[in-house]
Amino acid sequence: MRRDHTALLTATCIAVIATAMAWFSTVYRTKRDFTEQDLIAEIKASTPAPVPEVDQALDFESAEEAKKLQAEFLRVARRARPRLAACLERWTTPPDIAQVRMVTDPAGRLEKIAIADAPEAIQSCMLNILAAAQWPRKADGVVRFHARSRDAGWLGQPVVDQEDTGDTGGAEEPEPASSGEPSPG
Secondary structure (H helix, E strand, C coil): CHHHHHHHHHHHHHHHHHHHHHHHHHHHHHHHCCCHHHHHHHHHHHCCCCCCEECCCCCCCCCCECHHHHHHHHHHHHHCHHHHHHHHHCCCCCCCEEEEEEEECCCCCEEEEEECCCCHHHHHHHHHHHCCCCCCCCCEEEEEEECCCCCCCCCCCCCCCHHHHCCCCCCCCCCCCCCCCCCCC
């Protein structure tokens, strides 16, 4: 009788160990292969797509410039250059540099857009083009682009600030305040 219990106990232990190893193997494989693209695909599959809209109430002053969003905007603008240029041709008095406030959802889908001082028709036209692109996840920020230039290659080129080039615009850099004591070293 004791022999029956030993065999049953041994078989149970082997089954538990095999089940645990299979479970850990599955969990490890699943975690290792899960990429950001998988996460985006899962979010897109589990949530309804937002209906992108032009939102005039978006504030440009409180938003920060988002470098990742800016880089993606430039990439999208280069690909959609003819269509975006057609939208912007209808803007009778564009600024040299236009500001676009963008908000995306956790899957990187465009939710809201506003273009500073642009007519509603221009904003809607650009929204229709930009909504098809994949954007950084949960982004909310301002991007800038050349809106006035009409020569080839103008759209999708980075906007360079004076701070980025090191140019102070002719202003002298202030000298550090001296306390009258010699500096160490």
